Amino acid sequence: MVGLTEMTNWAVDLIEVRKTYGRRIQALRGVNIQVGRGEIFGLLGPNGAGKTTLVKIMTTVVRPTQAAGTILGRPIGHRGKLGRVGYLPENHRYPPYLTGVQLLDYYGALAKVPQGRRRENARRLLDRVSMTQWADTRIDKYSKGMMQRLGLAQALINDPELLVLDEPTDGLDPVGRRDVRELLVELKRAGTTIFLNSHLLSEVERVCDRVSILVEGLVARQGTLRELTERTVEYRITVSGGAEALRGKLAIAGATVEGSVVTLSTPDLGRVNEVVDLLRAAGVLIEAVEPRRFSLEDILVQAMGRPLGRAALGPAATPPRV
Amino acid sequence: MQFWALIVDAFRESRDRKIFWVLVVMTFVIVACMLCIGFEQDRVTFLFGAWEVEGAYYSPLSAIGRSHIIGLAVYLLVPVFLGWIGVILMIVATANMFPNLMERGAVDVLLAKPLGRPRLFLYKYLAGMTFVLFQAALFVGSTFLVLGFRWRVWVPGYLLCIPLLVLLFSYLYCVSVLVAVRTRSAVAATLVTLFAWVLFAAPAIALDTYEQFPGMKQDNRMYRTLRTVARIMPKTRDIPYLAARWTNAGVSMDIFPRTVMEAGLDEEKRAQLERAREKEHDELAKNPAFSIGSSLLFEAAVVVCAMWMFNRRDF
Ligand SMILES: Nc1ncnc2c1ncn2[C@@H]1O[C@H](COP(=O)(O)OP(=O)(O)O)[C@@H](O)[C@H]1O
Numbered sequence: 033m034v035g036l037t038e039m040t041n042w043a044v045d046l047i048e049v050r051k052t053y054g055r056r057i058q059a060l061r062g063v064n065i066q067v068g069r070g071e072i073f074g075l076l077g078p079n080g081a082g083k084t085t086l087v088k089i090m091t092t093v094v095r096p097t098q099a100a101g102t103i104l105g106r107p108i109g110h111r112g113k114l115g116r117v118g119y120l121p122e123n124h125r126y127p128p129y130l131t132g133v134q135l136l137d138y139y140g141a142l143a144k145v146p147q148g149r150r151r152e153n154a155r156r157l158l159d160r161v162s163m164t165q166w167a168d169t170r171i172d173k174y175s176k177g178m179m180q181r182l183g184l185a186q187a188l189i190n191d192p193e194l195l196v197l198d199e200p201t202d203g204l205d206p207v208g209r210r211d212v213r214e215l216l217v218e219l220k221r222a223g224t225t226i227f228l229n230s231h232l233l234s235e236v237e238r239v240c241d242r243v244s245i246l247v248e249g250l251v252a253r254q255g256t257l258r259e260l261t262e263r264t265v266e267y268r269i270t271v272s273g274g275a276e277a278l279r280g281k282l283a284i285a286g287a288t289v290e291g292s293v294v295t296l297s298t299p300d301l302g303r304v305n306e307v308v309d310l311l312r313a314a315g316v317l318i319e320a321v322e323p324r325r326f327s328l329e330d331i332l333v334q335a336m337g338r339p340l341g342r343a344a345l346g347p348a349a350t351p352p353r354v
Numbered sequence: 355m356q357f358w359a360l361i362v363d364a365f366r367e368s369r370d371r372k373i374f375w376v377l378v379v380m381t382f383v384i385v386a387c388m389l390c391i392g393f394e395q396d397r398v399t400f401l402f403g404a405w406e407v408e409g410a411y412y413s414p415l416s417a418i419g420r421s422h423i424i425g426l427a428v429y430l431l432v433p434v435f436l437g438w439i440g441v442i443l444m445i446v447a448t449a450n451m452f453p454n455l456m457e458r459g460a461v462d463v464l465l466a467k468p469l470g471r472p473r474l475f476l477y478k479y480l481a482g483m484t485f486v487l488f489q490a491a492l493f494v495g496s497t498f499l500v501l502g503f504r505w506r507v508w509v510p511g512y513l514l515c516i517p518l519l520v521l522l523f524s525y526l527y528c529v530s531v532l533v534a535v536r537t538r539s540a541v542a543a544t545l546v547t548l549f550a551w552v553l554f555a556a557p558a559i560a561l562d563t564y565e566q567f568p569g570m571k572q573d574n575r576m577y578r579t580l581r582t583v584a585r586i587m588p589k590t591r592d593i594p595y596l597a598a599r600w601t602n603a604g605v606s607m608d609i610f611p612r613t614v615m616e617a618g619l620d621e622e623k624r625a626q627l628e629r630a631r632e633k634e635h636d637e638l639a640k641n642p643a644f645s646i647g648s649s650l651l652f653e654a655a656v657v658v659c660a661m662w663m664f665n666r667r668d669f
């Protein structure tokens with residue numbers, strides 16, 4: 033975390049963001065998120081968690097009930113900085129009467145990209161997302177995957193400093209997903225900060241430097257992938273049989289038995305060895321002892337079971353504010 | 355740059371509509387028909403001489419004849435084909451511009467641009483009128499050329515019909531946009547706008563009725579209320595009068611409708627109508643600025659209201 037704490041300038045710094053739709057629907061209930069410059073940040077969470085709402089607040093599509101903080105060092109909604117943001121909305125639609133090239137030119141102009149750069153970028157980006165041969169075809173002839181590729185090109189037309197992607201791999205086949213992943217890594221290398229919303233965990237797991245897990249409008253977990261997956265570990269002890277008889281004693285030691293597998297949910301190696309001693313004392317033969325890291329999916333499922341809120345975050349979860 | 359981009363987009367959007375082409379075809383058909391009619395000094399020819407009617411009524415060589423020809427364009431062609439059919443079709447065609455703009459997934463990208471919502475709204479509002487501007491320019495421009503080259507009557511003032519038509523349309527378009535922003539429904543926008551058109555004209559029509567019975571309007575509360583309402587509301591009905599006035603400037607006015615419409619009326623009715631019309635023209639003649647200014651004020655109020663709703667809305 034040292035690198036992050038030294039930064040005085042977050043790309044995204046959201047403080048206590050709240051959004052209540054109408055009177056009752058509390059989509060966000062006080063979200064704090066910081067994203068360092070040049071990071072790929074993943075916002076995870078089940079459907080309805082409020083991910084899209086948060087992103088829409090960042091891009092001024094939705095008006096927050098309460099929000100403080102900055103995007104690229106300026107208050108949320110700052111006109112000049114919006115020109116430095118690229119945005120791929122969820123379920124995006126584009127005017128069907130435009131061709132791919134026309135669309136990029138149109139949105140480029142709205143983002144105040146000079147004409148020459150617009151043309152050049154359009155050509156380069158269409159090539160980058162493998163859409164060159166469709167450049168002059170009307171958008172209403174595009175498939176869902178092609179729309180998503182065009183959407184990515186659209187989000188990049190202004191060479192953004194901050195790229196905000198809402199479910200970018202939605203509707204893409206596995207090859208398309210891999211392409212997106214590669215593109216993101218490439219952009220990160222070029223210094224772009226990427227804020228990514230996804231409920232598809234495998235995608236995020238592979239590219240994100242840090243993630244937040246949003247559940248019911250609150251950040252339930254936040255940290256680097258390493259922190260999140262290291263903190264919670266379980267051990268599986270595979271035995272050759274006879275463990276069932278020790279169920280009672282094992283339960284006292286905090287282990288559960290399922291057939292020939294004894295599972296112990298603790299990162300504490302000492303306790304694992306106590307259980308091994310217990311098994312050995314009863315004459316049980318041990319075949320293997322495996323540590324098991326929690327996958328992001330496990331953590332997400334766990335987080336969904338009990339949204340934790342701010343107080344419950346571990347010390348490493350929120351990088352200290354500077 | 356952003357404004358221009360939105361204008362170009364609006365034009366592309368309207369070009370994608372069938373109605374756009376229906377109107378273009380209508381214009382061409384009318385121009386073709388006009389070309390088939392020729393006005394000579396002592397006769398009118400159809401289909402280049404295939405059929406002729408004798409008479410100097412439409413002689414392009416006399417001032418009266420010329421004003422008859424201009425009247426044909428100003429009282430018949432423009433009001434009926436553009437002012438009526440055209441405006442209705444254009445209301446239908448533009449009704450889904452804002453609903454399309456505000457569609458989920460489409461509006462997001464636009465709002466995220468460095469543009470600001472009020473400006474996005476205003477630019478889009480103005481861009482929505484490119485459809486009308488184009489159609490009006492096409493129709494009035496091409497008939498202007500026919501008037502000049504084929505009928506040998508050059509009336510530069512006739513070109514003022516272009517801005518006047520855009521103006522007429524804009525009086526109605528603001529209602530369409532307001533409803534569209536509120537409901538996101540093109541159908542609702544169309545219906546309410548057509549209804550509003552009737553509503554705008556209603557007080558003026560009622561006042562006309564009063565004019566025919568001068569005895570009724572003294573100290574009449576109803577009359578005064580109607581007059582106030584008519585002053586506030588957009589004056590859609592003034593547009594044809596303004597067109598006639600500016601087109602025929604210097605030439606005797608109203609000859610065409612007087613001769614055609616009043617042929618069957620008795621002396622007293624005709625005199626009454628004459629008085630009413632003169633009064634109306636007088637009021638306008640005194641102050642076309644009031645007619646346009648107050649209408650634009652109304653339009654501005656509606657637009658500000660719609661903009662406010664657009665500004666506050668979550669998408
Ligand atoms: N425009 C809206 N009006 C009312 N409720 C909304 C609106 N948009 C989202 N919501 C509600 O807010 C909650 C969060 O939605 P969303 O941000 O789309 O979540 P996610 O993107 O994580 O699936 C949901 O309960 C959703 O129904």
Ligand SMILES: [Mg+2]
Nearest residue numbers: 083084085122
């Ligand atoms: Mg979402």
